[in-house]
Amino acid sequence: MTTAPLLEDTYDGAHPVRTLTGLFRGQRRNVGVATAAFVVKHSPVWVIPLLTANVIDVVVDHRPLRELWVTAVLMALFIVQNLPLHQLYVRSLSRAVRTVETNLRMALARRLQELSIGYHRRTSAGMLQTKIVRDVENVVESCRQAFDTGMAAATTLVGAVVITAFRVPEFLPVYALAVPAAAALVVSMRRRMSARNAAYRTEVEHMSARVSEMTHLIPITRAHALERDELSRMDATLVGVRQAGFRLDVTNGWFGALSWILMQLLSVGCLIGAAWVAWSGRFGMTAGDVTMLSSYFVALTGAVTALMSMAPIVTKGLESVRSMGEVLTSPDLERNAGKAEVGAVEGQLDFEAVSFAYADAPDESAVDGLDLHVRAGETIALVGPSGSGKSTVLNLVIGFLTPTAGRIVLDGRDLVELDLRTYRRFLAVVPQESLLFEGTVRDNVTYGSRDHSDAAVLAALRDANALEFVEEMGGLDALIGERGARLSGGQRQRLAIARALIRDPRVLVLDEATSALDTASERLVQEALARLMRGRTTFVVAHRLSTIRGADRIAVLRHGRLVELGTHADLLAADGAYAELTRLSAGPGVPVGG
Template sequence: MVGALDHRYRGEHPVRTLAYLFKEERPKLLVAVLAFLVKHSPIWVLPLVTANIIDVVEHRSPVASLWANTAVLLALLLLNYPLHLLYVRCLHGAIRRVGTGLRSALCRRMQHLSIGYHSRVSAAVLQTKVIRDVENIEQTAQQTGDMGLSALTTLAGGLVMVAFRVPAAIPVFLVVVPAAAYLVMRMRARMREDNESFRREIEKLSARVSEMTTLIPITRAHGLERDALHRVDGTLTSVLRKGLRLDLVNGSFGALAWILLNVLGAAVLAGSALVAYHQVIPVNSGDVVMLSTFFPILTSAVTSLLSLTPVINKGLASVRSVGEVLQAPDLEHNAGKAEVASARGEVEFRGVGFAYGDPDEAPAVKDFTLKVSPGETIALVGPSGAGKSTVLNLVIGFLRPTAGRILLDGRDMEGLDLRTYRRFLSVVPQESILFEGSIRENVTYGLTGVSEERVRRALEDANATEFIDRLPGGLDTVVGERGARLSGGQRQRLAIARALIRDPRVLILDEATSALDTRSEALIQQALARLVAGRTVFVVAHRLSTIRGADRIVVMRDGGIEEVGTHEELMRLRGVYAGLQGAQPA
């Protein structure tokens, strides 16, 4: 659904947005409405048929009229099944397709939004928009279609039948039916408040139980079980009190609404009977039955329309929420820029600066000037907040310099299509990211037609075959969500294999050996030694001992370069790097 990205969501009323989203589905929606009109017609045709049959019996009319009315009703009833399937296929199918298109458009937009946007907006929020907000839009469309069409066709059909048989009753119905629906909705409002209050108490209970389970080790260690239960019991008592109140309100509403509608129905029945008895207007027995039957039907239809208001409001709020992503301006623009067909790996920073946008904060990187030759390994070190990760993100192209330029093989990266550049780049992050799938699928992610030999060679170079060969499924072993079935060191070795199999020209290593045990670190260091050979490498390491062999070490502080040199050169300077080295255990 490419068109979903083309609409002007900001400043546009959500109803217009919904009309836009369903633009391609309008023919199917029209078929759905026509099918619904016919399939739903027995609801408002039945009272008329009943009135006609009563008149046949009362006036001893030809029995053929009875059979004709019955045949019409039976035909409409039999048509209900195929027409209902047609209605569901057209309306619900259209809604599902729009929902799928919206989710696809959201996911596509997320892929184009900048890393800066993703750092500001949590993954949970975006997931909610893709799942819950689109689901709300689907439910709103479905309920509005089902309940709204049902109510509108019932109202229209019923009023037409009343006007056809007893035109004088129309003014009475136009007053009494909305008044009855209004009274029912007023009573529902009170019930809604109590439902909301009960929901809040349930949420408090959920939070209290979650807190209790989290604190169980502390509770048991200090013998505070009684205190913990006392805190939960207080919330349980409140839930009990609110629940009993809600049950009483629901019971009262049901009883009072039933009484109200039936009293008004009895009034309509008695009133129409009196009119017929005294012949105030020409009304017969069939008309009396028809009018008394139509009253609750029409009242229920009006009530259904009124009850759709919160459903529609919820759906429109979700349309606005989805629009926040579909029209977020923070995009990575690659259209029309030069594609990168090959890369040697020369990277040059010329007076590069980067600020995250807050005018009160100092730039994350300032006056960063460095030329990196193809195949050179550059280590970035410095205290937390020095700007190391920002530099890595600038190399990847996740961030664009706010000052200066970055050149790749002599070409300004600002003019390059970064998607094509990243084909020659691989990243091994601090926490390797795996998806629910096999080892083979994770290593070859994004590649097609990769031979078994090539996969195994990459895994061997990453020191991963020693644990993969022990797994019952070998390369086809499913790693679990985010690689949960593997240890940290095993996941990291798969991340290295994933980088190796792509044969990158530029390699980013971001704390690739942090938080690992000594044996895992040794295996990964061996794998990294094979990985960096002949490639331009930017590495950030927590343990300075792991970057001693770097061609150059860049020491950063407050976003700028303090020192540059080999390990031996920097140690002889006895400057910032020597101080950092001395502060770490051997």
């Protein structure tokens, strides 16, 4: 079976319309059914005026009443068919649109998982969320409205013009001149409203920002008894919204009234003109034709106006397609396809003349010529002042970054040749700020490892010094709140350690895992970390000397270069860079890791 190409592989940023059309390529059947259903269910708009003309002619010409009853039945049938066909239309279009909506979000989510960590660090999470939520909504709603409005306008135009061409073809030039002119006048009036709309939108955005600011400042406001001041600022903003809204409403009122007057005058002109032609006996026009032409004129004018007003809706959708394209076409990907899978890891890592420079500072090496042999099961502590390259080394170990020079060898194989997803199955990270999600204790501990039994989860919690507080909360099914809101910092860290323990990793990365904890919590976390590190290749970055002094070796970095390497005792005896850092750490508030 042939697999359909992924959207992120077929996206064409230079032709967003082509991309938008391609989104529905797999929904041709649903779109076709929806189109056919719409054409039939919308037919009363252009058929009823014709049947009304027949009714009037029956009365005026005193034709047999049987024609009146037949026409009445036809009218009823055309009207009643709207219900089943409208349901068919809604179901078919909804199935197509909702499928495209899901495919778009899946494509964006898939690409976000493939983009490098560097991309995510450069890009606002809020902006990415907007692309998945708002931009997709814009595309879907633009497609839906364009389909509804476009189909209604198109079927009305075609139906009215075709019937007029058969009944009174001489009237077509009137349509060709008057209908576009009327629509253009309405649209030009609508454009004058854009300034008022923009002013109102600006005031609303300002209000939204003020509300957000006010909610964040409530603790400060209340603590300093500044409620009245804050309310005064908010009142001024709300008054601005009210005034801008009032001006917009007045402008809308003028537009609505003038548009109605214009359309009514044009309709009256069409009606009187057609009546004069019928009265003069020209072209064989009947009284019914006069009514039909007048109705068609109104319908055609509305259809053309609707088509012209679709431009901003379509533009909005196309802009959202381009916005999503920033994610879908980003080249900053972590590519694993076709690389060798990792089936087992012993944990030996060799840095061979490794250098790395970030894209925004290519002339400044964050890591410069690092040579380091790490034995399987060895604990390496990385220390140095801020900007020395510690975090960059950790990201290189995880595979978030790729060396710009040199190579990292895992158990004899170059890391760039391996499928990093399979390598990371044998790796665990405990960061400074543990990343938990709303759910149960079990869900958080077994995240990514859901085939573990409750006994294994309890064992991991016990080794992480977390079992006691988990039982007090209610056990494995206890909810921890959004981002672990019900837990203290130390408790969150111990759950993160339990998550790492249950994965049974061969390579472990500890990034400031105890820096934000009080003394009591640090002791419990240190005990849990000691169990976690046993027998595993471990890279540790820590501020506190107590965390790193037990490492097998300590690597001292400065300006991205390895300046010292050895045990705690050996480095102190050498009285070099490490000894200087330890002396600095003895001063008030100065950490060893910087």
